[in-house]
Amino acid sequence: MKQPIITINNLSADVEGRQILKGINLTIYAGETHAIMGPNGSGKSTLAAILAGREGYNITSGEVIYGGQDLLELDPEERACEGLFLAFQYPVEIPGVNSTYFLRAAYNEIRKHRGLPELDAMEFLVFVKEKVKLLDLPEDLLKRPVNYGFSGGEKKRNEIFQMAVLEPKFAILDETDSGLDIDALKIVSNGVNTLKRPDNAQLVITHYQRLLNFIVPDFVHVLNDGRIVKSGGKELALELEETGYEGMIHAPA
Amino acid sequence: MMELSLNDKKKESSEINADEPAWLSLSRKLGLVCFNEFGLPTLQDEDWRFTNVAPIAKMTLAPDSKPAHHGVTEKELSQFPFSTIAGSQLVFVNGQFAPELSSVAQLPEGVKVMSLTDALATEPALVEPHLSRLAGTDTNTFTALNTAFFQDGAFIYVPEGQAVEEPIHLRFVSTAKDDGATAHPRNLIVAESDSEVTVIESYVSLSDATYFTNSVTEISAGDNAVVEHLKLQDENQQAFHIGTLAVHCGRTSNVITHSIALGAKLSRTNIYATLAGEGLECTLNGLYLTRAEQLADHYMIVDHAKPHGESHEYFNGILADKSKGVFHGRILVRPDAQKTDAKQTNKNLLLSDDATANTKPQLEIYADDVKCTHGATLGQLNEESIFYLRARCIPIEKARRMLVQAFAGEIIDRVRCSAVREELDQLVWDRLEQNQQITVNS
Numbered sequence: 103m104k105q106p107i108i109t110i111n112n113l114s115a116d117v118e119g120r121q122i123l124k125g126i127n128l129t130i131y132a133g134e135t136h137a138i139m140g141p142n143g144s145g146k147s148t149l150a151a152i153l154a155g156r157e158g159y160n161i162t163s164g165e166v167i168y169g170g171q172d173l174l175e176l177d178p179e180e181r182a183c184e185g186l187f188l189a190f191q192y193p194v195e196i197p198g199v200n201s202t203y204f205l206r207a208a209y210n211e212i213r214k215h216r217g218l219p220e221l222d223a224m225e226f227l228v229f230v231k232e233k234v235k236l237l238d239l240p241e242d243l244l245k246r247p248v249n250y251g252f253s254g255g256e257k258k259r260n261e262i263f264q265m266a267v268l269e270p271k272f273a274i275l276d277e278t279d280s281g282l283d284i285d286a287l288k289i290v291s292n293g294v295n296t297l298k299r300p301d302n303a304q305l306v307i308t309h310y311q312r313l314l315n316f317i318v319p320d321f322v323h324v325l326n327d328g329r330i331v332k333s334g335g336k337e338l339a340l341e342l343e344e345t346g347y348e349g350m351i352h353a354p355a
Numbered sequence: 356m357m358e359l360s361l362n363d364k365k366k367e368s369s370e371i372n373a374d375e376p377a378w379l380s381l382s383r384k385l386g387l388v389c390f391n392e393f394g395l396p397t398l399q400d401e402d403w404r405f406t407n408v409a410p411i412a413k414m415t416l417a418p419d420s421k422p423a424h425h426g427v428t429e430k431e432l433s434q435f436p437f438s439t440i441a442g443s444q445l446v447f448v449n450g451q452f453a454p455e456l457s458s459v460a461q462l463p464e465g466v467k468v469m470s471l472t473d474a475l476a477t478e479p480a481l482v483e484p485h486l487s488r489l490a491g492t493d494t495n496t497f498t499a500l501n502t503a504f505f506q507d508g509a510f511i512y513v514p515e516g517q518a519v520e521e522p523i524h525l526r527f528v529s530t531a532k533d534d535g536a537t538a539h540p541r542n543l544i545v546a547e548s549d550s551e552v553t554v555i556e557s558y559v560s561l562s563d564a565t566y567f568t569n570s571v572t573e574i575s576a577g578d579n580a581v582v583e584h585l586k587l588q589d590e591n592q593q594a595f596h597i598g599t600l601a602v603h604c605g606r607t608s609n610v611i612t613h614s615i616a617l618g619a620k621l622s623r624t625n626i627y628a629t630l631a632g633e634g635l636e637c638t639l640n641g642l643y644l645t646r647a648e649q650l651a652d653h654y655m656i657v658d659h660a661k662p663h664g665e666s667h668e669y670f671n672g673i674l675a676d677k678s679k680g681v682f683h684g685r686i687l688v689r690p691d692a693q694k695t696d697a698k699q700t701n702k703n704l705l706l707s708d709d710a711t712a713n714t715k716p717q718l719e720i721y722a723d724d725v726k727c728t729h730g731a732t733l734g735q736l737n738e739e740s741i742f743y744l745r746a747r748c749i750p751i752e753k754a755r756r757m758l759v760q761a762f763a764g765e766i767i768d769r770v771r772c773s774a775v776r777e778e779l780d781q782l783v784w785d786r787l788e789q790n791q792q793i794t795v796n797s
Contacts, residue, residue, distance in 0.1 A: 179750050179751065182745070194739050196761065198768075199758070199761045268748070
């Protein structure tokens with residue numbers, strides 16, 4: 103029997119009294135890639151933020167079961183150590199924190215969590231240099247502060263690079279495609295596809311169908327006004343491309 | 356209003372003056388006249404509006420020139436920062452030179468590292484052109500006071516074309532037993548054309564008393580000279596520290612000075628940088644960490660006198676408890692100083708709701724083709740950055756530490772001498788670790 107990686111049951115949430123999510127139901131099994139598409143303001147990024155543990159949201163109903171645990175009870179760092187990864191829509195620049203130091207700290211937290219010995223600076227450098235090649239990132243990026251002074255494309259590639267280092271069980275890509283030119287998009291998609299395994303899963307959040315030419319999803323869900331209004335296979339994305347959100351949302355079921 | 360006089364301390368002052376050249380006696384008299392004229396600044400004084408120095412009036416401003424033997428041991432000294440860094444060290448205890456604790460390394464030809472008193476006796480021709488001419492005795496009351504009463508300090512001379520590779524460490528130790536004890540260290544650093552030198556000044560304490568350090572350092576960086584200067588102020592938590600640094604930068608020189616303020620109940624660092632030649636680069640870099648009721652004040656004037664000068668000021672403060680940070684940065688661009696590029700930033704990280712930061716940039720520009728920018732930030736740790744780190748498995752306490760360390764690191768990373776930088780990094784980190792507020796969400 104297939105094991106679900108994550109099960110979202112009737113999840114509703116509000117921000118400062120305004121209801122954003124209105125009963126989301128979604129189950130993702132190992133080996134699957136799901137895409138969530140939707141217009142601006144539909145709640146896509148809110149869903150990603152709540153799953154990753156960002157503060158400021160009030161969960162009004164529902165639950166999220168992740169690896170047999172109540173996900174919403176865990177701190178963001180505990181979720182991350184349990185293999186949940188969020189590729190940020192807007193990665194934060196952190197001047198003064200060296201990228202290698204940061205990544206080693208993150209990686210070693212996961213190793214500690216799994217009861218494995220931590221890697222020293224040299225061991226980590228050898229490990230990380232292999233991963234850098236995957237995303238075609240310049241090696242000097244490792245010497246720079248986290249995201250500091252990076253171009254938009256570099257920041258997005260850096261997110262996927264971190265994903266390659268941390269090897270998550272469940273990765274959420276929050277509009278990783280937005281702002282990328284076609285070359286960067288190919289590199290990012292290639293990275294994501296390479297990291298796909300039978301025992302992990304991916305949730306790709308996007309506004310545009312374009313990304314799904316490169317990361318082919320098993321399922322596509324259309325989110326509107328805090329609800330999943332339509333689910334289907336990868337052909338749903340193409341259909342959406344033709345009809346637009348308006349056409350799909352208001353079409354008779 | 357108090358009135359100080361050299362005659363009040365007839366015996367002492369005659370001893371101070373005994374072997375001194377006439378020009379210095381004159382200079383001291385001028386200092387005294389100026390100090391008596393200016394008095395101590397008050398909060399009404401625009402340049403002192405955030406820093407109340409009234410308690411300094413209780414100090415013995417005119418110190419005893421023949422204090423008892425200090426009794427400081429090498430072992431005691433070894434607990435202080437930069438003890439193991441290779442290079443020459445001059446040690447001063449309560450403002451007096453301690454030759455038995457000092458050591459001068461092998462130096463390139465013509466380089467002189469000695470006490471100022473020795474220099475006045477043996478090399479007056481090297482001292483006279485600079486001493487008291489760089490720091491304005493007639494413009495700054497504390498400099499005037501220092502000029503009138505300084506006992507000793509260091510003299511460093513690097514002749515044209517010579518480079519001193521190892522840093523020269525000037526160590527000022529207070530062992531004051533009585534409240535009110537005052538020391539006026541006076542240093543002169545002359546780096547001639549094409550020379551290179553790194554100087555560290557550290558102010559540390561073996562005392563529990565409320566004492567006062569009023570130091571003045573004058574640096575002359577000749578044409579094309581490369582000078583790195585670092586002052587570590589780590590006085591005890593009751594002390595008052597006023598430190599003035601006057602730097603005169605020659606054509607195409609490259610000068611960087613770091614002010615690290617960790618100690619003292621009240622500290623004020625005045626930096627006067629005169630950019631006197633074309634095409635030079637001058638960087639003023641600073642970090643202050645305050646807690647309890649400490650106040651750390653940095654005041655600076657960067658005077659662009661010639662074209663194509665580049666100046667940078669970077670000051671970061673990390674303020675805890677009810678402490679206070681003050682930054683006052685004035686940039687003056689004279690009519691002749693076209694193509695000036697001047698940047699100034701002051702960032703303050705408040706670890707408590709009761710901490711305060713005052714920042715005052717001041718630009719005075721009389722040339723029309725210049726680039727001057729200033730920026731100041733004030734705030735707590737960035738919540739978005741904390742969440743980003745947590746989403747990458749890093750526990751919240753560690754995330755906060757990393758961000759505070761990074762904030763300090765922006766400044767520490769500019770220290771060029773690697774041995775000094777690494778030790779400073781550790782020192783600052785140890786201090787921050789002692790502070791619980793780093794890891795607690797305020």
